Amino acid sequence: xxxxxxxxxxxxxxxxxxxxxxxxxxxxxxxxxxxxxxxxxxxxxxxxxxxxxxxxxxxxxxxxxxxxxxxxxxxxxxxxxxx
Numbered sequence: 001x002x003x004x005x006x007x008x009x010x011x012x013x014x015x016x017x018x019x020x021x022x023x024x025x026x027x028x029x030x031x032x033x034x035x036x037x038x039x040x041x042x043x044x045x046x047x048x049x050x051x052x053x054x055x056x057x058x059x060x061x062x063x064x065x066x067x068x069x070x071x072x073x074x075x076x077x078x079x080x081x082x083x
Contacts, residue, residue: 005075010046013039017046049075 011017014028014035021029028035030045040046051057052072053065 007049007075008046010040010048014041014044019045 008018014020015026017028019029020035021027026035027033028045031043033041033043035041049072050068052069053060058065
């Protein structure tokens with residue numbers, strides 16, 4: 001099965017998330033768990049895009065860092081309106 005990535009701005013809390021479902025009980029539309037109205041819970045399915053590697057934070061070879069940074073650029077390309 002193929003996989004997809006949806007890039008959105010990370011909301012401050014569940015109530016501002018596009019995945020929020022306001023039904024009989026407030027819950028996450030992705031996994032059905034009750035929401036936390038204060039911040040992003042540990043179980044949140046939204047994952048931050050990793051930071052690009054620089055000379056200061058590079059923990060692997062320069063070629064690896066270049067490839068990783070290229071992948072991050074591709075993921076964010078459409079999100080930044082650079083299609």
